Every structure is written in C-alpha cells, then in structure tokens.
Amino acid sequence: MKTTRLSSTQADFDSRLDQLTAWSEERDSEVSARVSEIIRAVREQGDAAVVTYTNRFDRRQVTHIDELIVGQDQLQAALARIPAAQREALEAAAERVRSYHVRQRQDSWHYEDADGHLLGQQVTPLDRAGLYVPGGKAAYPSSVLMSAIPAKVAGVGEVVMVSPSPGGELNDMVLAAAAIVGIDRVLTVGGAQAVAALAWGTETIPAVDKIVGPGNIYVAEAKRQVFGKVGIDMIAGPSEILVVCDGKTNPDWIAMDLFSQAEHDEEAQAILISPDAAFLDQVAESMARLVVTLEREDIIRTSMANRGALIQVRDLDEAMVLVNRLAPEHLELSLDDPMTWARQVRHAGAIFLGRHTSEAVGDYCAGPSHVLPTSATARFSSPLGVYDFEKRSSLIGCSPQGASLLGRIASPLARSEGLTAHARSAEYRIDDQIDGNIDGSGSAQ
Structure with a gap:
C-alpha cells in the first residue's frame, strides 16, 4: 500500500518531514463566518x-x-x-x-x-x-x-x-x-x-x-x-501515532498499531521510526497484507497515503530527537528497556512503554484519559485530567505585624509605578509603633 518512505540521511529530509507533519485546521473565512453566524443565532434565539x-x-x-x-x-x-x-x-x-x-x-x-x-x-x-x-x-x-x-x-x-x-x-x-x-x-x-x-x-x-x-x-x-x-x-486536530521500534517487535503488531490511528479518519497520521531498514520493509509488507482485512480499509489507505510515513534513522538517539521535534499525541516505544528511552522524551501526550503496550489499550481502559494534545501541542499541553476541572485561588492573609512589614515593601514599588492609591492602601496598614511614621512619599519620617 502507498505511504511515504523517508530516511534521515536524505538531503531534503527536514523539509519533507515538515511538509508531511504540517497540519492546517483549514480555518478559512467561510468556516469562521458560518460558525460566527451559528453562535450569534444561538445567543439571540x-x-x-x-x-x-x-x-x-x-x-x-x-x-x-x-x-x-x-x-x-x-x-x-x-x-x-x-x-x-x-x-x-x-x-x-x-x-x-x-x-x-x-x-x-x-x-x-x-x-x-x-x-x-x-x-x-x-x-x-x-x-x-x-x-x-x-x-x-x-x-x-x-x-x-x-x-x-x-x-x-x-x-x-x-x-x-x-x-x-x-x-x-x-x-x-x-x-x-x-x-x-x-x-x-x-x-x-x-x-x-x-x-x-x-x-x-x-x-x-x-x-x-x-x-x-x-x-x-x-x-x-x-x-x-x-x-x-x-x-x-x-483545539484538537486529527489523531496521531508515532511508533519507535528497534526492529525486534512482530511487524504485524506494528502495522496494526499504525492502522489503529489511521482508521479514525483520512486526516489521521501514523508514523513509524526505526534504524532497521529491513524491518521497515517487513512492516510495509504486513500493512499491505493486513489492510484488506479491515472494515475501514479505504480510510486507512487514504490516511497512510497522504499523511503516513516509514522513516529510517541512524540510531535510536536520533529517533528520540525526532520524537521531541514532532511532539506526538500517542508515542509507542516498542523497544528494550523502554523506560530508559522514555526519560529522553520531553514532548508527548501519552507514552506507551514496551512491545506489549498497544496504543489501543490507552484509548479504552488503561486508566489515563485518551483526550490528548495533538498537532505538536504536547510541547505545552497535557492530557485531560482532574486538574482541568479544578480552579485554584490564592490565599493571602496578614497579621497586623505582617501588614506593616509588607506595606513597607509594597509602598515604594507602587509609587514607582505611579499607583498612589495602591501605595496609600498599603501604607494605611503600617503600624507606627512597629515601623515608624510614613510620609506622603512612602518613606519613613
């Protein structure tokens, strides 16, 4: 089946990878205008x-x-x-x-x-x-x-x-x-x-x-x-999976792991990275043989042809550099000692450790939420969690002595910003018995 084949040694590798992984949400003026119209109608009617x-x-x-x-x-x-x-x-x-x-x-x-x-x-x-x-x-x-x-x-x-x-x-x-x-x-x-x-x-x-x-x-x-x-x-984009494999995992497993995301829709992205060229060939053969057994074959074929890739790298260290560059939604580390490699990962929505951990179990029942950052937003976003449904309010309380102490710090800072009411609000709470008098400039008399 058709999919992109890349090698990190190619002269145009960086540009081709950027082109492959670029995702535009197609936020054209027509979509924006239609949505604005719907929102306005719901607000009014x-x-x-x-x-x-x-x-x-x-x-x-x-x-x-x-x-x-x-x-x-x-x-x-x-x-x-x-x-x-x-x-x-x-x-x-x-x-x-x-x-x-x-x-x-x-x-x-x-x-x-x-x-x-x-x-x-x-x-x-x-x-x-x-x-x-x-x-x-x-x-x-x-x-x-x-x-x-x-x-x-x-x-x-x-x-x-x-x-x-x-x-x-x-x-x-x-x-x-x-x-x-x-x-x-x-x-x-x-x-x-x-x-x-x-x-x-x-x-x-x-x-x-x-x-x-x-x-x-x-x-x-x-x-x-x-x-x-x-x-x-x-703002969620299409589903993604990035698999890093050393060539020791059953190629049928890896092929189906790629398909597990490609079957979501035609814009989904499934990428395999490995230093073993022969293994990439084996996975390609598995993909061609297995895709015809799936109900969503047409969607998978379109996804893999347009946005999928099999990428050969020099070694696993280079693979980890690409992982952090792509910041994938789902990352499978189908490797020996996967936790050691996971420590090199800075950007990923969810990390699946070892050959026996399929992304599919994360989608359904492993435990963490499968609502994950896509389109490289794992660089600054996290999986949906309890913290998304909580707010935090700062607590600040001053004793009389504490108010006096902080007032002497706040006053000159407020006056340096030209915010006199701020300064005087803090100054009112300074205890003369503790700190002495304050003149109108915020300095002790």
Whole structure:
C-alpha cells in the first residue's frame, strides 16, 4: 500500500518531514463566518436556533428541544439493553479510569510564615462542565468515560453531555457509558450549535464553565470563538501515532498499531521510526497484507497515503530527537528497556512503554484519559485530567505585624509605578509603633 518512505540521511529530509507533519485546521473565512453566524443565532434565539441547526445538519425533524433531551430513564434502559460482555467491559474500564484519576486530586493547602502571614491555595471544582462527545463517523463511548470521569473525580457540580445523533439514531453504548459515569444531563445536539449553547446557555441548556472534548472543524472553530466566555481544553486536530521500534517487535503488531490511528479518519497520521531498514520493509509488507482485512480499509489507505510515513534513522538517539521535534499525541516505544528511552522524551501526550503496550489499550481502559494534545501541542499541553476541572485561588492573609512589614515593601514599588492609591492602601496598614511614621512619599519620617 502507498505511504511515504523517508530516511534521515536524505538531503531534503527536514523539509519533507515538515511538509508531511504540517497540519492546517483549514480555518478559512467561510468556516469562521458560518460558525460566527451559528453562535450569534444561538445567543439571540436560544432553543429555537439549536433546533433549527440540529434539523439542518443532523437530518432531524424535531419541533421542540425537549425531543433532543435524553432522560435518565433512557440512559438506564440503554445500560440494561447492551450485551453483558459490553457492560462488563464498560464498567471495568470506568473503574480503571476512575482509579487512575483519583490519584490526580489535589487538596487545598496553606502555611504561616515567621512574620505571621497566611499564604496558600484553595482548590475548588468547576460548578458545571460541558462534554462534547463526537457522533459522526463512529460512536465513542470511551470518550464519555475519558472526559466525564475526571470531571466527576474533581467534584464538578453538574456535567452536561452533548453528542450529535445524525438521523436521530441513538447509540446504546454511548448512553450506557453516560449512565455508568453519572452524567447529569444528556442532549443529542452537536456541531457549533452545541458549543454555542453550552457557552451562552439557552432556555433549556445551561451555560457551563468549561467545554472539553474533540470534534470536527466546526466544533474546533466554535470552541476557539467561545473561549473567554468559557474555558476550553484544547483545539484538537486529527489523531496521531508515532511508533519507535528497534526492529525486534512482530511487524504485524506494528502495522496494526499504525492502522489503529489511521482508521479514525483520512486526516489521521501514523508514523513509524526505526534504524532497521529491513524491518521497515517487513512492516510495509504486513500493512499491505493486513489492510484488506479491515472494515475501514479505504480510510486507512487514504490516511497512510497522504499523511503516513516509514522513516529510517541512524540510531535510536536520533529517533528520540525526532520524537521531541514532532511532539506526538500517542508515542509507542516498542523497544528494550523502554523506560530508559522514555526519560529522553520531553514532548508527548501519552507514552506507551514496551512491545506489549498497544496504543489501543490507552484509548479504552488503561486508566489515563485518551483526550490528548495533538498537532505538536504536547510541547505545552497535557492530557485531560482532574486538574482541568479544578480552579485554584490564592490565599493571602496578614497579621497586623505582617501588614506593616509588607506595606513597607509594597509602598515604594507602587509609587514607582505611579499607583498612589495602591501605595496609600498599603501604607494605611503600617503600624507606627512597629515601623515608624510614613510620609506622603512612602518613606519613613
């Protein structure tokens, strides 16, 4: 099958790699304008606009927004309907995800210094969070677990889930996952109209404090436009996997690991790096043989042809340089002693250690959230976690003696900035008995 073959010794390697991995979100003026129009309509017309756009984009024929609400009884019914094996898998995955994220919780803290100042940090959960769960080319019950459980562990007061339902088709696994994790409200709304409703609120849909979860280009653009009114987790691009292998892993395993991301959509990216040219040939043969066995063969072929690559490097040290350059969403280290190599990784959303750790287990049940930074944003972003649903407030308290001490520091700094009210506010609290008098310039008389 067709895919790009590169070697780090090629004269044009850097430019070809940059071209291959460059990702434009196609934020053209037409998309931006359409999203702005939808957001404006939802702000002005509320529920009516949500219904109009849902009917238009999701092939629905609803007359009232109540028809887009999924009740708790429907969630429980879906949980009862799914096969026992699927329910057990969902519950087992949920427990693993919960167990992992409980360890991310942070407590409030404070201390008193020698001068009597109380300093610290108060950690509080968000009041309300919105979860966007994609529902176009595939259903993602795993995304419900990976987004909702960190929010619940953080103690978010209310979790609202939106997910498109093209043609009115409801996915029992998605609804069952919502039942398992205790989603408070579920609406079958998607696209920019769902993001706008969560950001601004409507007569029926409550405004949230933060919106998390991936979606298509319209969802990404809507999240960009509502940021500031609400918080967002990230602007997500196509899924990515980067595999580094020394040539000792079964090539069929590696081929299928690459396909596990390529099958998401045509823009997904799957790259293998190895110093072993013969192994790259073996993986290419495995790919050609195995792709015909998969239901999403056409999507995989397009993804691998347009954005996939098999890259030969001089050695594993050079491979690690490329890892940090690409900052992948998913990184598999299919190597001996993978933890040693992992210590060289500075930028990656999730690192999968060793030959037996497939990226797929991270998507479903390992424990960490699979909502990860894409498009090299792992250079400055982290996986979705409990910390995304918490806020931190600084605690500052002064004793009379402490206020006097800090006032003598704050006063000259404030006056140097020309902020006299700041200076005098601090000076009022200086204790003359302790520090002497303060004149109008902020200096002791």
